[in-house]
Each structure stands twice: as C-alpha cells, then as structure tokens.
Amino acid sequence: MRNTLFTVNSPCTRPSILPYCERVKERVTPKRFEHIVRVAILTETIAQANRFDRGELRAACLAAVLHDVARDLSAEELFALAPPETELEREHPLAVHGRAGRRIAESWGVSDERVLAAIEGHVFGVAHDNRIGMALYVADVSEPGRGVNHDIRELAMHNLFRAYQRAVNTKVAYLRSRGKTVHPVTLRVYREICGAL
Numbered sequence: 326m327r328n329t330l331f332t333v334n335s336p337c338t339r340p341s342i343l344p345y346c347e348r349v350k351e352r353v354t355p356k357r358f359e360h361i362v363r364v365a366i367l368t369e370t371i372a373q374a375n376r377f378d379r380g381e382l383r384a385a386c387l388a389a390v391l392h393d394v395a396r397d398l399s400a401e402e403l404f405a406l407a408p409p410e411t412e413l414e415r416e417h418p419l420a421v422h423g424r425a426g427r428r429i430a431e432s433w434g435v436s437d438e439r440v441l442a443a444i445e446g447h448v449f450g451v452a453h454d455n456r457i458g459m460a461l462y463v464a465d466v467s468e469p470g471r472g473v474n475h476d477i478r479e480l481a482m483h484n485l486f487r488a489y490q491r492a493v494n495t496k497v498a499y500l501r502s503r504g505k506t507v508h509p510v511t512l513r514v515y516r517e518i519c520g521a522l
C-alpha cells in the first residue's frame with residue numbers, strides 16, 4: 326500500500342495533505358485505503374476539469390482523503406462520535422460514517438467548513454452550491470474501482486452539477502427500487518437538485 330501512496334501521482338502526496346493521508350491509512354483497511362486514494366485522484370481530476378481555484382482544489386483533495394476515515398469503525402465507535410438522529414441511522418450504523426468522519430477531521434484540526442461539509446455530505450448529499458462536496462460525492466460513486474457509473478464520471482469532466490444530479494438521482498432510484506428507506510437529507514437534496522429532471 327505504501328507503493329500506491331507514494332508512486333502514483335496523487336494528491337495524497339502533497340505536503341499539506343500527506344500527514345492526513347498517513348493518519349487515515351492507520352484507521353482503515355488496505356482495501357478501503359486503495360478506494361480512498363482512487364477517490365482523491367478522481368476528485369482532483371474533476372476539480373481541475375471544472376476550473377476550481379487553488380484553494381478549492383486543495384479543499385476538495387483534503388476532503389477526499391478524509392471522507393471515509395470513519396468507515397471501518399465499529400457501530401459503538403461510530404455512535405460515540407455521531408449519535409444516531411433517525412430510526413434509519415439507528416438500524417444502520419454505517420449511515421453515520423460521514424458525520425463521524427467530520428468529527429474526526431475536526432479533532433485533527435480541520436476547520437474549513439467546505440471540507441467538513443463535503444466529508445459529512447458524501448453519504449447523503451450536499452447542497453447544490455457546494456462544489457467541493459459535489460466533486461467528492463461524484464468521485465466517490467464513480468471511481469474506477471467501483472466498476473459502475475462511468476457515465477457520471479465522464480459527465481463530471483465537463484458539467485459537475487449535471488453529474489451530481491445524475492448521481493443523486495441514481496442513488497434514490499436504486500433505493501426505491503429495492504424498497505429501502507431514503508434518508509431525509511438525501512430526500513431533501515434530491516428534491517432540491519433533481520426537481521427539474
């Protein structure tokens with residue numbers, strides 16, 4: 326895994342991001358870390374394609390590196406960081422891993438609200454004016470290791486908002502087709518951004 330981190334030209338190796346990357350690596354499984362590196366690389370590509378400025382680019386890459394830091398914690402650990410707020414969260418502890426990740430990032434000194442909102446929102450969605458969160462959300466669902474959503478990845482290279490709309494729409498359609506409950510935050514985001522679809 327060290328090879329993946331240090332030989333690939335990835336945002337993880339940037340001096341301002343590397344320390345976070347190494348801390349994340351200690352907290353997740355090797356497979357998860359590989360996913361995180363792929364998401365960071367794709368987030369950077371999407372951000373560049375959509376002409377993010379330097380600050381936005383760095384914020385997006387940092388959010389990508391941190392987004393799944395809580396993903397491999399136990400239910401007890403997750404709930405200690407992010408107590409469940411809905412019945413769905415009580416039944417599915419992993420549902421709070423975005424909020425729990427935000428808490429860990431805060432405890433590591435991250436204070437940029439754009440980064441924190443993106444980490445939290447990668448699970449249920451972010452507001453439509455949060456470009457950093459949209460880039461991360463889209464990269465997370467379409468990174469090459471998932472083997473799906475190639476169309477969303479391609480769309481993101483020239484129209485991030487459209488790609489985000491499609492990603493949220495796809496998620497809601499999938500949940501509904503399986504008879505699963507859609508989290509209230511996802512539903513709010515869906516109504517906000519997919520109303521015109």
Ligand SMILES: [Fe+2]
Nearest residue numbers: 392393396447
């Ligand atoms: Fe995640």
